[in-house]
Amino acid sequence: MRIAISTGGGDAPGLNAVIRAAVLSALDRGWHVLGIRKGYAGLLGDDDVVPLSRDSVRGIGHLGGTILRTTNRGNPFAYPVKQADGSFKEVDRSDELIENARNLGINAVIAIGGDGSLNIADKLWQKGLRVVGVPKTIDNDVSGTITTFGFDTAVSTAMEAIDKLHTTAESHDRVIVMEVMGRHAGFIALHSGLSGAAHVILIPEIPYDIEKVSAAIMAREARGRHFDIVVVAEGAMPVGGMESTLGASLPGQDRRIGGIGERVAFQIQQRTGKECRSMVLGHLQRGGMPTGYDRLLAARFGGAAVEAVDDGKWGQMVALHSPNIVTIPIADALKEPRRVDPNHDIVRTARRTGISFGD
Numbered sequence: 001m002r003i004a005i006s007t008g009g010g011d012a013p014g015l016n017a018v019i020r021a022a023v024l025s026a027l028d029r030g031w032h033v034l035g036i037r038k039g040y041a042g043l044l045g046d047d048d049v050v051p052l053s054r055d056s057v058r059g060i061g062h063l064g065g066t067i068l069r070t071t072n073r074g075n076p077f078a079y080p081v082k083q084a085d086g087s088f089k090e091v092d093r094s095d096e097l098i099e100n101a102r103n104l105g106i107n108a109v110i111a112i113g114g115d116g117s118l119n120i121a122d123k124l125w126q127k128g129l130r131v132v133g134v135p136k137t138i139d140n141d142v143s144g145t146i147t148t149f150g151f152d153t154a155v156s157t158a159m160e161a162i163d164k165l166h167t168t169a170e171s172h173d174r175v176i177v178m179e180v181m182g183r184h185a186g187f188i189a190l191h192s193g194l195s196g197a198a199h200v201i202l203i204p205e206i207p208y209d210i211e212k213v214s215a216a217i218m219a220r221e222a223r224g225r226h227f228d229i230v231v232v233a234e235g236a237m238p239v240g241g242m243e244s245t246l247g248a249s250l251p252g253q254d255r256r257i258g259g260i261g262e263r264v265a266f267q268i269q270q271r272t273g274k275e276c277r278s279m280v281l282g283h284l285q286r287g288g289m290p291t292g293y294d295r296l297l298a299a300r301f302g303g304a305a306v307e308a309v310d311d312g313k314w315g316q317m318v319a320l321h322s323p324n325i326v327t328i329p330i331a332d333a334l335k336e337p338r339r340v341d342p343n344h345d346i347v348r349t350a351r352r353t354g355i356s357f358g359d
């Protein structure tokens, strides 16, 4: 048996722990393991396919990032190919990828990624490549699994940042608005905001009214509390409005979600007269050592993915259905993205502890 592993999309703390557990579990069965570098670029001649041995994965379980590297511009069904005039054209290179995998004697691929990469994995499986998926995202927005590795680390990073903002905000009687990641889901903002005791949490699932946000801040002011921490999910939006976006980082890419923190800080300052500052926590949330929870989940996912390959569970992904790791069809997980339920007990608890959602 010769399997290959790929990591695609944005990195998440715990990727290396998945790779390590998958490689060691496969070697334990007497299989050969290859690593496809940079998403699928290694199978398309734009990077390498490398053998993965015990030595390759020694001492990586606690490290952030991915030893295989990754990209969010590597969809083989719409692969950006540079044209003579310097522009990029998207080309379907999936047949070439499958052919190259066959030529390398790859019997199965373990594809580790978020919804975009899992969608690619599912399409490759439909075209005949034997694939098992491993869900990954700091955003926690993949359905079918209770959670994904990387999320707990991102929440801890955001929570620590809120802790640090408290002291400076209080010293200066300021409102500090912190924008966190999450794309169209508010999980990172909600979980870090409640555990870090923020005063306002704005998430895409609960559109906010800036007047109500300002009123919540003035109500605290009236109680003698002169500082506020506002945690804003990057995809948050006002009632009847749209999410904020920034310019694309490279030609041909979509606009990026972001910029809401600064906008909200400006609007609060205008309405309350309080001095406001904003900051974007950004990619700090994706970096660093995974928490114990994420390392354990990642290791379990890596081991379970190899078991799924052994059992021929093609087109399926591993998932956490506590207390067990199970496999489910990737297509099922992709039907609907996971979003915060506005009636979830975490939201209700936040409200009861006085946190405003601006609604």
Ligand code: F6P
Residues within 6 Å of the ligand: 010, 072, 114, 137, 138, 139, 181, 182, 183, 234, 257, 286
């Ligand atoms: O999906 C993970 C994520 O970190 C999102 O929270 C964020 O919007 C996006 O990726 C940022 O991606 P990039 O790597 O393009 O900056």
